Every structure is written in C-alpha cells, then in structure tokens.
Amino acid sequence: MNRTIDWNEILQLVFNATGETLYMVLLAGLFTLLIGLPLGVLLFISRSGGIYPMPQLHKSLGGLVNLGRSLPFVVMLIALIPLTRLIVGTTLGSTAAVVPITIGAFPFFARIVENALDEVDKGRIEAILAMGGDLRDVIFKVLLPEALPALVAGVTLTLVMLIGFSSMAGVIGGGGLGDLAIRYGYQRFNNQVMVVTVIVLVVLVQSVQSLGDRMVRSLAHRR
Numbered sequence: 001m002n003r004t005i006d007w008n009e010i011l012q013l014v015f016n017a018t019g020e021t022l023y024m025v026l027l028a029g030l031f032t033l034l035i036g037l038p039l040g041v042l043l044f045i046s047r048s049g050g051i052y053p054m055p056q057l058h059k060s061l062g063g064l065v066n067l068g069r070s071l072p073f074v075v076m077l078i079a080l081i082p083l084t085r086l087i088v089g090t091t092l093g094s095t096a097a098v099v100p101i102t103i104g105a106f107p108f109f110a111r112i113v114e115n116a117l118d119e120v121d122k123g124r125i126e127a128i129l130a131m132g133g134d135l136r137d138v139i140f141k142v143l144l145p146e147a148l149p150a151l152v153a154g155v156t157l158t159l160v161m162l163i164g165f166s167s168m169a170g171v172i173g174g175g176g177l178g179d180l181a182i183r184y185g186y187q188r189f190n191n192q193v194m195v196v197t198v199i200v201l202v203v204l205v206q207s208v209q210s211l212g213d214r215m216v217r218s219l220a221h222r223r
Helices: 007-046 055-070 073-079 081-088 094-118 122-130 135-146 148-172 176-186 191-222
Strands: none
Touching: 007 055, 007 094, 007 135, 007 148, 007 176, 007 191, 055 094, 073 081, 073 094, 073 148, 081 094, 094 148, 122 135, 135 148, 148 176, 148 191, 176 191
C-alpha cells in the first residue's frame, strides 16, 4: 500500500540527500585527483621509450590500474567492505562510501591523465631537455600546463562518473540520493521520491558537465 508523503517532506529528504551526495563526490574527487594525477604521470614517464623508462614499474602499475577498471563497481563496493571498516570504522554512511568510490575512480582517472599527457607535443619535451631541464621541469613546465585543457575535461568526466558511483553506494547504505531512492522510493513504492531523485541527479550531471565544458573552452582559447 502506498504511503503518502507531502512535498515538504520529500523536498527535505532530497535536500539532505543531495548534500550527502555532494559531500561524497567532492571528497572522493579530491582523493581521486591526489592519487590519480601522480599515478597517471608516473605511467606516462615510466613507459618504454618514455622520459624516464621503468618497464617493470610501468607493467606493475598498468596491471593495477587495469584491474581496478575491470571490476564492476557494485562488486567492488561489496569486496571493499572489510577495508572500508578498517579505514573508517564503519561501512555505513557517506564518509564510508568515499573509500570504495575513490578506489573505483582513481584507476580510471589515472588512464585519463596518461592519455592527456600523451597528446603533448614531444618537441616541447625535447626542447626542455636540450636546454638542461630535468624531469621536474618537464612535468611542471611542459606536460601539465600543455595538457591542462584535456586534464580539466578528464576531471569533469570523472566527477560525472563519481555522481553515478555515489548513487550506487546507496546499495550498501552509503547515503545520498541513491540511498534515498532505494529506501524511500523503491522499497516504499513512492514514485514521487523516485522522480525527484532522478531529476536532481540529472541536474547535477548537467551542471558539472556544463561547467567543465566552459572551463575547457576557456583554457583552450587562452592557449
């Protein structure tokens, strides 16, 4: 039997869940950037024929990244429950959900970084090295500045993916809009909650994508 919920209650539930979703996405996004950016740089410079070839390290890191990208996120959510409990002390709530969301996202972002750096003009790299520049100069004066538009586009794509991940985290009680849709929409057969939740998720994705696209166009124009 359907339970009637007034719109004030629905909007309050959605408002709280949206705040939890933004918390998860922003915190996981920060950790994904901190882990994925240096990992992507390392993948790029350590490849055979790269700036600082380390074939064994590149192979190991590449295998780790490929493993992380190959696992379905729902499976990863469940598999990482012991690690999440070890790090956070619980497996429930928005903070706990940040752990599997980050682990699921940083391999993807690392590959984006590697591909973005691969588009940088090799002549600029050679010019810096010819002038006596070291690896640090190549990374911070050529690779990252030149690849900035592509990196921003990658960050945008990753944030959109994180919104989806945060919704799936509701399966294990991760909070946010996904948890709201499951507990108040699906389990209680409340179509109003489901519809409003979907609308808010669409608005979040469109907002992030639009902002990211504008930033990419602005950076490309400056170049």
